[in-house]
Amino acid sequence: MSPTPDQIAEMQKVDASSNPTVLPVGKVTATWTGHILKKDDGKWPDWSYNIDLELSMVQLWEYVFNPPSTPHITYEPHAHHAWTSNNRLTCSFIKWALSSSKQKLCADSWDPVALWAYLKEQHGSAVPVQQVQLLQEALTT
Secondary structure, eight states: OOOOHHHHHHHHHHHTSSOOSSOOOOOOOOOOOSOOBOTTOSOHHHHHHHHHHHHHHTTOTHHHHSOOOOOOTTTOHHHHHHHHHHHHHHHHHHHHTBOHHHHHHTTTOOOHHHHHHHHHHHHTTOHHHHHHHHHHHHHHO
């Protein structure tokens, strides 16, 4: 059963109140100075640990690892807008720490959980590649 117009108006008053379910994170002024993740560079463990810390520092961690429920656009338009903005901000922050070629591959991804899963799938097993490179270097010297 759909809510009545009066119920919707009441829910929207709650959304406009001083206690919305989601608040905007705001402007992130931190700059990523860590390693830029590239294809097959074997740096996923260090990179993922460092980006995890940075996401915590800029209050975006939960959008990747414990995402809040999506507020209903009709009943909580302000909270929904803040949630959408925070998702985009989180994805942008992660993409900032990627090589330009990797950014292009992820250009249309605006779901932080899916973006993280993609990056982990692509790079999470990169450690053996680095080990092979180290073995090759050791054998050629």
